[in-house]
Amino acid sequence: MEFVISHLVKSYGSKQVLKDVDFVFEEGRIYGLLGRNGSGKTTFFNCINGDIDINSGSFYLRENSESKEIIKIEPQDIGYLVSTPTVPEFMTGREFLKFFLEVHDEIKPDKTIDEYFDYMVIPEDDRDRLLKDYSHGTKNKMQMLLNIIASPKLVLLDEPLTSLDVIIAEEMKNVIRSQKQGRITIFSTHLLDVAVDLCDEIVLLHNGRLEPIDKSNLGDSDFKDKIIAALKEEDNA
């Protein structure tokens, strides 16, 4: 399966945030979407998630590069993890999970609610507390857990590790890695180290366009310099 973006354009007034974005994302890989602050990463995700209208272009799924058949993206195909997790505050974690499983009648859960909590390392004494009293990290884990259960074809992660402590960030990274098979994961961040550590591919969002970075030297000391140089180019572009 592939996620194809074709000539996507998004402007705010006269300011073009996304200019003719053209890219193909492949299944089973984690894409690190790197860009500077204000480069349009969240706008890009919001466009894909249907939260804001696009000016032109299209995006869809297809089986493979030879396939002519376009698969329209439905809301249930997308899992979106926002950087500031929001959860329904009047429910407890357990109540929310129960509700979530019930409204997704297409999901056949392979675990009990407590097993899901265990999988995400959510402490037992948090499970029956109101979500409004959860820490930032636990709220983030809840959001991730729901996306795992819903099992969408396309997972958009908008800086999910920002402001998490080291332990929770590591736990989250492990979960993201373990969930990459069978879906396309796009992980936005402005932290180069996180992208290099977690992602299979690095894509730069700069000057309103997506550009792949040669991944053959991923991990080399020169690699970082190359990306920084590429990002700096936008100032001169």
Added chain:
Amino acid sequence: MRNGFFNTLTKVNHLRSIIGYNGLVYALKKLPLIGKHLPDKLYALTALKIIYWIFHIIKEVSMLFIGKIFGLGMIYLAALLLNKAYIGYGMTEGISGPNLFASFALFMFIIYALFGLMLNTRLFKCTTEKEYLVFMLRMNPRTLNNTLFIFDLAKLVIGYFIAGIVAIIAGAPFWLWLGIPVLAVCIKLFGAGILAAFYRSKSKRNKLLKGSTWGLIVRLLLVFMLLPVFMVLVINGYYVPLEYMLIISAILMLLGVWGFFELAKFDANLHRRALRDNIVRKEIENYREPVNAKQFKRLKANGTVKGNKKGFEYLNALFVRRHRTMLVLKAVIFTIVILLIIGLILFGFIYRYGRTFGAENTWAMLFNNFINFFTGRGYADALQPVDDNAATLFFRECASKQMLLMLIPLTIADISFKATQAMYINCDNSLMTFSFFKQREKIIKLFDIRLKQLIRINIWPALACGLFAVLILFNTGGQDYPFQYLLTFMVPVLISVVNSMTWLALYYLFQPFTTTVNVKGGAYKAARIIISFISGFICWIPLNTAILAGVLTVYTMVYVPVMRLLVKKYAPQTWKLKS
């Protein structure tokens, strides 16, 4: 020094015009429909900036006229009228006309100026331009504050001199024309001096440099107390001798000189601290502002949902349970109040009846009228027949032809708007980030559940209002036509159904809220205004209840499915997060 003054003034006015102009363009760009068509280039259009600058000057001059010339002009006018009246009635023994005029004018002016002194404490107020100039551009805060203060004083003097010309023409002594602006400056300096001394004392005690609201109220009350004194004097044909007024003026002038020295001692660091503390205070108030949002956060994980509810039914039941006080309390209180009023009226009537005609007759009357009520007839009793007075006729007219007035109490009792705010803040705001929540079928499923829930809550006040109207009919002659009781009862119920649907559908179609419970959508605001206007207009239309009930039934039967259809069609695009 003069160069420094004009330099500072130019910088402030330049910055003011930039802030004002950019703020105006920003506001225009936020307007619904036209806003998005306005280009960003507007921010850089020199021609428009010049036009704005001209308007800015016109505004400054107008403020000068309104605030200064008009204020003092009114005082001179009042003094002139009093003077003429006193001369007319021969109450000017021992004082010349111009001096009497001056006495009145001085008395009123001092009260006016003291009021101004209490309210006008702008010297240390940190406006946007002061914030930029002092904290970002590192301008000397003392120079800035003093420049603006001198500019204010200059405007004051010019304004008062202009107003004084009218007084001279009206016969005021020449020294008054010169004296009042000087006195005004001294009172201003006195006010600034008090503030400076107060802030310096606070600074020594390491406290936040801010004015005291209670202090202001006490001072205002003291000044207010001078007004009755003046009125008593005038009503009794007295006046304060000019010599006394001149002594008071001289004291105020001396206090002004004291104020000048106090202000001179107030150094740049204190000016900076006063401005900074003003910002701190503003920020504290901003934090306090979302009190409105806070009320939605008082949640406790008490109890859970009983029964076998699943999915959205479960979500809604939990939501109502955790927001019970917020959602149900208002409707319950309203219903209880209406029922209490009905109960008290009935109790009063029965009690008086029992005292007059005895218990046996009372029971007989109650039994007969109980039967009458349920057989559609009106109140009837041989011992105490219906009194056909104007009040009876008025209430009957309301219950039989003005049932649209029910819109007023039902709008007050309606909880739909607040319920939609709570839905957004505590539930939808977060669930909207999940894709399943935006699926058409799921949106409409939850919409239906919520609509039923809102109707279930809003219907109680409607039932109570319906009962009230039916009892009025019963007590004023019964039914004019078959089923009049039933139709009268139906009207408020149908109105409450329409209300519930309207607010819920508007929420789904416009989603106007932000996480701080502000209403952001222009279209939603417009819809609210239009609905309020229409409701305010139609509630006064007289309409026979039978016709009204028929129209409302048909309207509800069409309106509810049409709105539901609109929600089903458009909500997947419109029901979104707003930043």
